Amino acid sequence: KQKADDDNAEAEAQTHNPWTGLPYSQKYYSILKKRFTLPVYQFKQELLKKVMANQCVVVEGETGSGKTTQIPQFLLEAGLASQGETCIACTQPRRVAATSIAARVADEMDVQLGQEVGYTIRFEDVSDPNRTVLKFVTDGMLLREAMHDSLLSRYSAIVLDECHERTLATDVIMGLLMEILPKRTKGSKHGELKVVVMSATLDAKKFQEYFNDAPLMKVPGRTFPVEVFFTAKAERNYVEAAVRTTLHIHQCEEPGDILVFLTGEAEIEQACEEIRKTAGSMARDHGELVVYPLYSSLPPEAQRKIFSAAPKAQVAGGPPGRKVVVSTNIAETSLTIDGIVYVVDPGFSKQKVYNPRIRVESLLVSPISRASARQRSGRAGRTRPGKCFRLYTEQSFHKDLQETTYPEILRSKMSNVVLTLKKLGIDDLVHFDFMDPPAPETLMRALELLNYLGALDDEGEMTELGYQMSELPLDPQLAKLILVSPDYGCSAEIVTIVAMLSVPQIFLRPREQAKAADEAKAQFTHADSDHLTLLRAFNEYNMVPERERKNWCWENFISERAMISANNVRNQIIGIMKRLDLAYVSSDIKGDGSFSSMDIRKALTAGMFMQVAYRQRSGEYLTVKDNQNVAIHPSSVVNNRQDWVIFEEFALTTKNFIRTVTSTNVDWLVELAPHYFDLENFPKCEAKGELEKAYLRMSKMCKR
C-alpha cells in the first residue's frame, strides 16, 4: 500500500509526458486522480511481480475495476514495449469496445489517438507502426495479424480481454498462443511474449489450467448491494415492457441513471423513441430524461455521448435530470458507464447459432444465461446501492435460463477459422489445442465448404486459390467471389457489392416514413437482385458531387455513414486485389454507370452456388440440397416469381427468411459448379429434375 501511494505521488509530481515530451494537460491530472481510485491500482505491484515471473497470468476482477484501461498501461510503464520495435496489444471481442477504450486510454495518457495509443479493427487501422506502443484490437484482427506474423513477433505482451465471453476468435487465439508461447520464451529470437488473460467473471481454474497453471490475480470488486425484482407474470412484449419500466423508474424512483438492455439496433431505436415521446411531458414534475442508444453500428460521436453526465435540474430546487442508456450486450461487461443505479433486464440478447446439418449460421434473439443476468444486475451497484428490474419471472430465471452460455466455437460455422488455421500451417485440426473443441461435424462442414470453393484440394491441402482467399478479410464465399470476378469482366462491380455487404444497413427505413423510404429505394431497384440494387445505389451516390452528398443521402433515405464506410472498405479491398495481381475490370463499357446485369449475376453465382433456393410448384422456396423451407424476406426487391435464387443470408426468426437475394439460372449452376450439383448424391426434390434437364441441355450443346 505504501509503495502504491509513493508511486502515485511520484506520478502526480511528473510535469512532462515522457511519450510526447510535452507538459501534461490539466485534464491529464484530473483523470489521474480518478484512476488512482480504481481497485486495480492497489494491485499494480502484485500484478507486475507476477507478470515478470511468469509468461502468463490470469486476472479476474469485477467490471469497472479498471482492468482494461489500466493493466495495459501498467505493462507499458514496466517497460514492456519500445517504440518502433515492440508493442502491447489488448484484444476486445467488439469493435465498439476497441475504439472507445482506445480513445479513453489515449486521453488518460495525454496522447493523440493513433499515435502512442491506437486501435485496429477490420477495415480501420488507427495506429502508427513507428509510434504506437499500445494497441486495442478486435480478437479477429489479431488472428489476421498472426497469418502474416505467425509468432506475433511485433508484440511483447498480449492482453486477452473479456475472455469469459469465449468468442470464436478469442478461443482460436488462445489455441495459437499455446503453440506460440514455447517459441517465445526468454532469450528466444523475438524475445519473451507475456500474456495476461483477463475477465470479469471467469472460470479462473479452467483458464489457469489451460495456460499451464498460470497464477491468478484476483481484484476484489467494490460494489454495492443491488435489489433484484422479477415480474409476477411473463411479459408478452419485452421492448414495450422495458419502455414502461423505464418510465416508471423515472416517475417513482430516487435520482440515478438507468441502463436498459435490448438486443439490437432496431429495437433500441424504437425504445429510445418511445421513451422520449413520453418523457417530454414528465419533465416538469419528474425532471428531464435524456436517452442515449448504444450499439455497434452507431457513429463514434454518438457512442461517446453515453459517458456524458445526466442533465441538471431545470430550475433551482426542481427535480434533477436523469440519463437512460439503451444498449446491446456491450454494456454488460465491455464498457462501464458510471452513475448507473437502475438496470432494466428483459433477459434477451442476440446470439449466434449454427446448425451444421443444414449449414446455417444465424443470429437469433435468445434468452441470456444466469451468469449474464447477474452481470447485468451488477451494473446497478457501481457507485451506490441500486435496483435491477428483470422482466421475467423468478421461476423462469431458475428453470429456463442456462447457468452459462456455450462458447461461441460450439455455435459457429468454422469455415473462416479453418482457412486461417490452414494458412498458419496448422493441418491437424483435430489435435489443435482448443479449450473446447468444436463438433467434428462442424469441422467437416468447414472443410467441405472450402473444398467446394476450391480453397482446399481433395487431400485437404491449401490451394493457390485458398492462399489468395485467406488474404482477403472476408468470409470465404465473398473472398471467392472477388477472386473469380475478373473472369466475368466485372471485378469493379463485384468489389462494390462486397463492400456494400460489409457495412451496416445502407437503406434506412424510419417507421413513420416507411412509405417515403420505400419510394426512394425504388429508384435504385433492380428487379432481379438486391445485390444489383446495392450496386446501383452506390454508383448513383458516387456520381453526386461531394458537397451535395449529405443532402442526397438525406433525401434518398440512405445512410451517409454506411456509404462513406463502403467507399473506404472498397478502396481497401482494391488495394489487396492489386497485391494479388487481380485485374480491375468493369462491365461499364460506356462509362455512364451502367453495368451488365448478366455478367454480375453469373459472377455472384460462381461465388455463392452453395446458397441457392428453388421455387416449388407450390410457390414456396426450398434451399437446394439442404431442403429447408424458406421465404424471401419482405425487404428484398426480388419478387416471388424467380425460379432460382442465390442468397446472402439465412435468417432464423419467426420464419426462415433468406435475405439479400439475386435471381440466377439453372444452366449457370450446372456450368459453374458441377462438382457441387452432382446428381448422384442429390436428395430427391423438384430442383433435381430441373438440374437433370440442364445437364442434358449442356451435353447437347457440347456435342454440337
Ligand code: ADP
Ligand atoms: P474493467 O475493464 O475492469 O471493466 P475499465 O478499465 O473498462 O474497467 O473501466 C474503469 C473505469 O474507467 C470505469 O469505471 C469508468 O469510470 C472509467 N472509464 C472507462 N472508459 C471511460 C470513458 N470512455 N469515459 C469516461 N470514463 C471511462
Ligand code: MG
Ligand atoms: Mg474491461
